[in-house]
Amino acid sequence: MDSTLKTRKILSYISALIISLLCGTQYLFSVYSTSVAERLGFNSVQINTIGSSANYGLFFFGPLFGYIIDKHPTRLTPILASITIFTGYFCLAMTYQGYFPKSFLLCVFYLFLTGIASCAAFFSVLRTISVNIKSYRGIAIGSAMALFGLTAFVFSQINSFFFKGDTYHFLLFLAFATGTFMFIGSIFLVILPQEEDYEEVSSQNEENPVSLPSTSTNSQEQTPLLPRREESNIRGRELFKNIDAILLGLSMLLIGGVGLMYMNNVGAIIKSLYLTTSFPSEDVSNEIQRYQNFHVTLLSILSCFGRIFVGLMSDLTKYKYNLRRLWFLLCASLYLFIGQIFAGFVIKNLSFLWISSIFVGFGYGHLFGISPTITNEWFGNEHFGLNWGIMSWFIAIGGQLFNLFFGYNFDTHKDKCLGVSCYNTAFYVSAIGSMISLCVVSGLLYKRRNSV
Structure with a gap:
């Protein structure tokens, strides 16, 4: 690889991380x-619906953008996204201030x-x-996923140190920071030409013409692999006819919905607990x-660490101990269940x-x-963008259902x-949802116990 191409690849990856x-x-x-409420x-209920709308945009448009980017990869998509995310936060700031x-x-x-822009x-x-990086692709994609989960940590720290409750200027900063840096990153986010791969293959074939007659041997060696590849090549609407996809989606709906309910409403939980368990300060x-x-x-930090940890550990345990990745989805259900029990029934002090x-x-x-790795391995890599976009719908649906119930109960x-009495009824429902998700994932583990 020449130095220019290598530099462009590095710049593209750095831009991807940003x-x-x-x-x-x-x-x-x-x-x-x-503060907005x-x-x-x-x-x-209204503020929960507003919060959920970002998740709608993020998750529901996944299949559309997955299909577009699979078929027509271009820098235009993230450039338009930078303008869209700026518009959303800027308009919210203007609304908050009364303009x-x-x-x-x-x-x-x-x-x-x-949400649409982020998607x-x-x-x-x-x-x-996935196109530019052939080696260490898991680590490369995993790093991007981890940084996605770290966004809230970075901006909440900026809010703590520089804005200190000034919501209007923080929303303005959010608009300009996301819009500007996403636009700059989009300039360098390019899919590099892959011709060198074909040149290397063709040159090797020219240097080793003796290997050409062995075509029949090679096809015999590859034949046993073809049926397995075809079986995993599922796309789009076919997912809704596949029992494994439906059960996986149901577990994602419950786990994601329970998680989003807590994450979107932790501010309201904090306020309720603070007013009853803390001595009011001069500036409440x-x-x-x-x-x-x-x-x-x-x-945000724990979400980031969880993504990195599960990626590394699921690879290690699968290839070294033949442990199914589904066990880590079961762990996700268990962690959420424990979190709901503590938040709803045990913790009464902020x-x-x-x-x-x-x-x-x-x-x-x-x-x-x-879950993206499971989706890729179960249903194939060819249409991964579309498939993951569809599977992420379940998370958005779950988030809205649980958020609406929390908001209704809180009001x-x-x-x-x-x-805690202001919201613990919602945690009865979320705890039950977590228990059901444990059962669903356990059923998937039993169903696929003999699968490859």
């Missing part, structure tokens, strides 16, 4: 959600735009890395903001809520660290409750 770090801003919602007069109409539906639309940019990143809003930043940071955030963040990281009790 864009990945900007694509997970939907997990930052709890940092400013309570108070300023604009939204109830809990734009204080409309609930418009706020839903603004965050919906940020388009991140699928472009995954496609670019800044004190609550500090706790919110801390828990969003903790969730000082100990970090325990739940650790379990939820680590379990949610496990989900996103292992019902908020005027006649204190602390």
Whole structure:
């Protein structure tokens, strides 16, 4: 490989990592959600719907962008994404400050735009890395996934140190930072020509013409592998006819929904616990903001660590001990279940809520660290973008269902409750959801016990 091509590949990968770090801003919602709700007069159901709209954009457009980028990879997609994400956060900031109409539906639309932009940019990143990097592809893609999970940590720390509860200027910063750096990264995010691969193969064949007559031997050696490859080549609507895909999707719906319910509403949980278990300080809003930043940071770090950990460990245990990757999805269910039990029924003091955030963040990281790999291995690599986009729908549906229930329950009790009693009913439902996901994944493990 010549030095120019190598430099372009390095720049493209660095750009991919930078864009990945900007694509997970939907997990930052709890940092400013309570402030937006108070300023604009939204109830809990409304603010949950606004938060979920970013997840809608991120997950529901996965199949579309997966298909587009599989067929027509281009820099235009992330460039348009940079403009779209800037528009979403800028309009939300203007609405918060009163320059734009204080409309609930418009706020839903603004965050919906940020989710669509994140989806388009991140699928472009995954496609670019998978084509450009042939060796160590797992580590390369895993690093991008980890940085995606680290977005909330980076921006929540910036909010803590520089904005200190100034939601308007923080949202403006979010708009300009994501839009500008995503645009710059898109310039260098290129899929490099692969002609050199074919040149190397053809030159080797010319140097070794004796190997040509052995074609029949080679085909005999490859024949046993063909049926297995065909069996795993499932795409699009065929997933809904495949029992394994349906069960995997159901487990992702439950695990992802439970995780998103906690992550999107940890701000409301913190506020409820703070007003009942802490001595009010002179500036209550800044004190609550500090706790919110801390828990969003903790969730982000543990999510990032969970993605890296499960990627490395699932590879190691599969190839060294023949342990199925599904066991790590079972672990994700277990971590989320423990987190729900602590948050809903055990922890009644804000000082100990970090325990739940650790379990939820680590379990949610496990989900996103292992489910794309399972999707790839079970249903084939040829249409991975489309397939993963469809499977991620289940997470979005689960997030909306659990978020809506939390919001409805919180609004019902908020005027006649204190602390944990404001929301623990929602955790009965989420704990049951986690238990069902444990059963579903266990059933998948039993069903596929004899599969390759």
